[in-house]
Amino acid sequence: MTPAEADRDTRNSALTLALTLPGDTVLYLLLPLHAATFGVTLPEVGLLLAANRLVRIAGYGWVSRFYAERGPRAACTLAAAAAAVATTSYALLTGVWPLLAARLLWGLAFAAMNIAVQALPTALPDGAARRSGWSRSVVAAGPMIGLAGAALLAEWAGPRAVFLALGAVSVPAILFAARLPRTPEGHAPGGPRFGAPGALNLWAFTFGLAMDGIFIIGLSVLAAEALPQGATLAAGAALSLRYAAEIVLSPAGGWLAGRIGARRALVLLSLASALGLLMLGLGGALLWLGAFATVLLRAVIQPLPGPVVAAENPGPARVPALARQATWRDIGAGAGPLIAGLLLPLAPALLIYGGAAALLAAASLAVRRPGR
Template sequence: MTLPPPDERPTEAEVDRDSRSAALAMAFTLPGDVLLYLLLPLHAAEFGVTLPEVGLLLAANRLVRIFGYGQVAALYANRGPRVAVLAAVGASTVATSLYVFASGLWLLLVARLLWGLAFGALNISNQALPTAILDGAARRSARVRAIVSMGSVAGLVAGSFMAEIMGPRPVFLLLAIATLPGFYFASRLPGFAEGKVLSGPRFSIPAPMDVWSFFSGLTLDGLFVVGLSVLAAATMEEGAGLAVGLAMSMRYLAEIVFAAPGGALAQKVGPRRMLIIFSLCASLGMLLLGIGGALLWVGALGTIVLRALIQPLPAPVVAEDNPGPERIPALARQASWRDIGAGAGPLLAGLLLPVVPAVMLYGAASILLAGASLALARKPKRQD
């Protein structure tokens, strides 16, 4: 383990460069995963799986992260960002290549588990590097989100177009080749490690940020995505699928457009304050989603924009509460809680939407998100 001497700590310009390299590495590896969410349900038979197995495969990468973030964070902390991101790019290349020929549940499950761990390393790197120093952390985190979202948009647009011409399998070969520039950007990252951090159990008493992450994942990632499809189908006689598809595509476009100005505003006002304000507004959007009618689309579009503004803000807040190397396990813990919430959201929506009025379900979700957001106003005490 190699630690940088105090007089060689990174400058703000170096942190900017490293953050950009990590974001580009992630942008080149994401298209295969994003496109699989579109193609696997549509072409389940060609991949040799049933629709229930499709659900398991699409959830597997999130489930493995819940239990694997601790190990991924340890790799990052002890071996440094270069090793962690190089390993992640390699795993993503293998996973995307497996989509070309793998058939049946088990081989595809291996690919999804590989990708889940790869995403974990990429995600931590893209939160830890921008927050290596607090000055400019919100601005860098916003720029990272915009770059990563460009990769997602490219994967959806170009990948779906090529899949129409080539079929669902061959397109993943091109996307596997497209991951290769990620090795170059990963090789530009620092080779030093920040050092092992001794911390308590990752699932001990959750901090306010962990609670917010859980309810954010539950509402903005889980209930929102599933509920939008179900409620739109109930509201619109025709074109519901197209409307939902356009609305969901706007998630990535909104991050490209709004992440940078939102990060700049957070840099001036403070990321914690902006996270609370944007989250409270998003909770109102969830309530409008439950009311339905014309307000459904007002709530949907508002929530999409606010989610884009929120995305870059948790990492700077975590770094402020957990300075130095302590932020790495804290970032991993926060990401784990968000994944747990995001995994529970669709399950909760599937169970409750048929039997509970939408306004009651989304009203409760709105209250939970608002309460968790207000709890962030009290900064946790640091232990010496």
């Protein structure tokens, strides 16, 4: 494989996910605010929003084997088509069970595309961090634009119209997926395992728990409290900020990894993120400074785990290892909102965010050396 081919495959996989991901991210914004429109209760909203992660936790092993044995083109073309169907279903279906089927379909589709956007940039070791950086930037553009547009369109035409539009936007992703390599990666035993996770998997779990779960939920709550009369716009703006930061700063993460190494960059930036979480818990002026710093640091970190995992698991072991890392991050990200929802009304912010910071710092220090 040449560098030009690796760049092309990275670009096509990133565009595939960028066009399909808004259907998922916008659901997190609109479903809790318009539950009655979709014929579900608030507890059922929680189930629907968690379902895509739960099915990935169970299904990443199967998806990674299909990806390795059939190749990126087959896996991602099916996934892009399934994502378009799932997003359109949010506009047409009512009730928890039909919507649950759509969420499960989306979860498996995302698993295949998520493997691709990590595996294809790292298929050629030379320049892997750089490709991972700008790939994350391209992927983040889809949700950022989708969230901003959805918040406005929902106010004018209602949430159902939003998902009809996003379903149409997802369709061109099939064309980009069809341009991916058809050559299989080759199967290596060892899909996601839940026993004796390595240091990188423990870091992925902790990062998902703290930064994808507790922090993101807290960011939305802070934004809604700051603008209670425009909760949809406030929450949409908060979530959009997360993706805007990835667009701008993910390439910087790839550049930093090229200068000091992906592993060292991962450790240093994760420790800095833990400090940002601690500032959130301290409150006052530090709260907003910590929120802003954590959003930026999270964006720089996004492209780093893939190259670290790929370097530690060369050859056919790369795709299963990437799938395991994604599984553990999903477990953490699924647990984070549950913990935040239980503790935010009861416990002081310093206990919640300080505890998350301590866990992230400990997990970050544990991955300082390869093979741990």
